[in-house]
Amino acid sequence: METTKKTEGRARYVVLGLLLAIALIAGVCTIGFWDTGQDVTGIPGYLSVDVGVNPRSELAVPIMEDTPGTHYQYIEGDAQIDIGNSPSQFNPIGTLSKWDGTAVLSVSLAHSAIPEPVPPNPVSLAPRGTQVVSAAYDSNTGINMYLLPEDSDTGGGLEYEIVLDRQPTNSTIVLNLASDNLSFAYQPPMTEDYDTFVNMYGSEGLTVTDTTVTKNGEVLAYRPENVVGSYALFNTTTREKFGQIYRPQLVDADGNRAWASQTIDEGTGKMYLNMPQDFLDNAAYPIIVDPTFGHRVQGTTWATVPANQITLSGLPYYYSGTNDVCSIFWIYQNLGGTNHFRMALYNSSLGLMGASDEGIGTSGASYSSCLAVSTINLTNGSSYYIAFNVSTSGPIYYDSWASAVYRYQSYSYGSWPATLSLSSSTSNWQWGVSAGYTTTATIYSTFSSSFDFGQVAQSGSKATGLSYFAVYNNSGATITVSIKATDLTTGSHTWALNVGGNPGTDEYALKSGILGGSYNHTVTKTNTTAWTGQTTNSTKYWGMTLFAPTTYTLDTGVFVGTVTLTTAAE
Numbered sequence: 393m394e395t396t397k398k399t400e401g402r403a404r405y406v407v408l409g410l411l412l413a414i415a416l417i418a419g420v421c422t423i424g425f426w427d428t429g430q431d432v433t434g435i436p437g438y439l440s441v442d443v444g445v446n447p448r449s450e451l452a453v454p455i456m457e458d459t460p461g462t463h464y465q466y467i468e469g470d471a472q473i474d475i476g477n478s479p480s481q482f483n484p485i486g487t488l489s490k491w492d493g494t495a496v497l498s499v500s501l502a503h504s505a506i507p508e509p510v511p512p513n514p515v516s517l518a519p520r521g522t523q524v525v526s527a528a529y530d531s532n533t534g535i536n537m538y539l540l541p542e543d544s545d546t547g548g549g550l551e552y553e554i555v556l557d558r559q560p561t562n563s564t565i566v567l568n569l570a571s572d573n574l575s576f577a578y579q580p581p582m583t584e585d586y587d588t589f590v591n592m593y594g595s596e597g598l599t600v601t602d603t604t605v606t607k608n609g610e611v612l613a614y615r616p617e618n619v620v621g622s623y624a625l626f627n628t629t630t631r632e633k634f635g636q637i638y639r640p641q642l643v644d645a646d647g648n649r650a651w652a653s654q655t656i657d658e659g660t661g662k663m664y665l666n667m668p669q670d671f672l673d674n675a676a677y678p679i680i681v682d683p684t685f686g687h688r689v690q691g692t693t694w695a696t697v698p699a700n701q702i703t704l705s706g707l708p709y710y711y712s713g714t715n716d717v718c719s720i721f722w723i724y725q726n727l728g729g730t731n732h733f734r735m736a737l738y739n740s741s742l743g744l745m746g747a748s749d750e751g752i753g754t755s756g757a758s759y760s761s762c763l764a765v766s767t768i769n770l771t772n773g774s775s776y777y778i779a780f781n782v783s784t785s786g787p788i789y790y791d792s793w794a795s796a797v798y799r800y801q802s803y804s805y806g807s808w809p810a811t812l813s814l815s816s817s818t819s820n821w822q823w824g825v826s827a828g829y830t831t832t833a834t835i836y837s838t839f840s841s842s843f844d845f846g847q848v849a850q851s852g853s854k855a856t857g858l859s860y861f862a863v864y865n866n867s868g869a870t871i872t873v874s875i876k877a878t879d880l881t882t883g884s885h886t887w888a889l890n891v892g893g894n895p896g897t898d899e900y901a902l903k904s905g906i907l908g909g910s911y912n913h914t915v916t917k918t919n920t921t922a923w924t925g926q927t928t929n930s931t932k933y934w935g936m937t938l939f940a941p942t943t944y945t946l947d948t949g950v951f952v953g954t955v956t957l958t959t960a961a962e
Contacts, residue, residue, distance in 0.1 A: 473549070474486070485498055486498065486550045490635075494573055495573045495628075496574075497634070498569070499550075499663070532556065533554065535552070535555070536551075537551065546638065549687040551682060551684050552682075553681070556680075566665075567662065567665065568663075574628060576624075577624040582602060582605055587817075592612075592698065594607070605695070615692070617639070618684075619638065619692045621651070623637040626822075630712075631707050635685065635689070639651060639652075645677060652665050652666055691788075692789070694726065694788060697787075699784050700805050701803065702803045703788075703799075704799045704812070705779065706798065706821055709776055709827070710775050711771070711773075720748075720764065720827065720828040721762050722760070723824065723825045724759050729754060730753075732753065733782045734747065734780070736778075736779045736808045738778075738812060739775075746764055757789065779812070782805070790824055793820055798821040800815055850941060850944060851942050855937040856936050858908075858933060859907050862931050862934070864931045865930055870925060870927050873922045874958045874960070876915065877889055877902050879953060882951050887899060887944060891914070896942055900938060903915060906933065922934070
């Protein structure tokens with residue numbers, strides 16, 4: 393979020409009063425990882441990344457060869473994928489991690505005795521920029537590993553293909569599945585939530601299949617085929633979504649396809665892929681089995697949520713930090729461009745912490761946001777529920793999670809009760825909602841937030857000193873500080889800022905510097921980096937030099953301008 397502090401300063405004829413305006417753009421963190429990469433264009437300090445759909449994409453993205461022939465690595469944002477884990481020989485192990493390695497998932501093919509692996513054979517599938525890492529265990533089984541594009545329905549991730557050259561003697565493939573700080577949430581057929589759908593939509597004319605809920609021909613809820621029988625993965629501590637293990641599919645040499653089922657035993661760290669025997673008996677070999685480990689953080693299933701109903705997130709989200717304020721909410725929806733929603737934050741006792749303004753839905757699945765209308769202070773070590781209400785019924789996305797419960801309360805759209813009184817369904821749903829918080833950095837001047845340069849002659853210069861201003865960082869994160877400035881004006885005359893640092897007629901220049909250095913940074917009208925790497929609880933002293941125009945128009949008014957500092961978490 394951005395806040396601006398301005399202190400008025402005045403100067404007479406050729407006495408330049410330079411106002412120091414302070415703007416904060418802090419690193420945005422989230423309560424619940426549903427929101428990373430969402431499109432929040434136009435809100436300062438937030439990234440904008442489009443989410444596309446490309447079901448069952450066979451495209452992949454280039455892999456960086458970290459250790460030639462043995463280790464391949466791909467890093468995107470806070471997510472990392474490693475293929476291979478040894479600097480000396482290649483092992484066909486795929487590892488996905490997020491949040492600086494605090495949540496990890498590794499997959500490999502389980503064997504009682506693993507033959508010496510064959511060195512990998514990277515293959516470029518031009519012109520699509522694909523790079524595949526392949527390995528063979530024996531004459532019957534091979535593995536292809538490649539990365540999925542972020543704009544696919546998987547949100548990126550790893551395809552771990554198992555190639556069977558001939559019919560196996562066993563219809564079950566066993567994978568090693570090692571994880572750290574992850575919870576596995578099975579996504580059942582929609583029929584298992586029949587009672588909830590009857591309660592939401594009524595039983596008359598209602599039809600519920602494994603993937604679809606319809607009422608008199610209208611689709612009211614949907615779970616894709618590759619999600620039925622899949623697993624959503626959540627950070628055990630924060631409950632942010634890590635990704636999705638999709639339902640595996642078999643493809644034979646003639647292009648015939650069949651679904652496999654999968655079971656994960658968290659206790660033993662095994663994943664069992666159960667292939668239909670009839671398909672194995674009649675397939676044209678070789679066949680491919682495609683366990684897919686996606687980075688998708690959005691909900692994978694949608695249901696039409698009634699209007700005038702407060703719906704709770706499911707499980708609360710855990711917050712760890714200091715000096716933070718909840719400032720923005722997101723919801724993954726397909727409400728349509730004329731429908732609206734509001735969101736709120738409740739504490740673990742279901743007491744209202746604060747609410748948002750009104751957000752507008754979209755046509756097509758995407759994140760939409762709304763801003764907090766009051767200060768919502770967060771407490772370290774606390775858990776918070778996110779609630780939403782919609783003006784008109786429409787699709788909202790969710791994942792099933794045995795630990796969560798779909799809870800709701802009938803309540804008129806537009807306001808919020810001080811304390812929730814909820815009804816519970818028999819369904820275990822975690823809704824695709826999230827809240828963001830800003831980490832505050834304090835910026836202050838050691839003397840004041842303005843500086844009077846006094847009388848400055850043509851082609852002259854005046855400096856503040858390199859310790860006149862200071863930036864104190866109490867954000868809990870290392871920050872980068874950027875600077876920009878405006879033209880100087882009296883209202884009737886203007887001295888334009890020369891962005892090249894070279895004053896001219898009615899043009900001035902401004903340079904900044906930090907204590908221990910010099911005035912070596914030319915200030916322009918757009919943000920440029922003044923310094924980086926300022927650690928938490930530290931102070932950085934700085935100052936400016938003003939270079940007057942070579943010639944200027946005389947004026948009896950006050951020449952006033954604004955300098956803006958912006959901080960961003962690194």
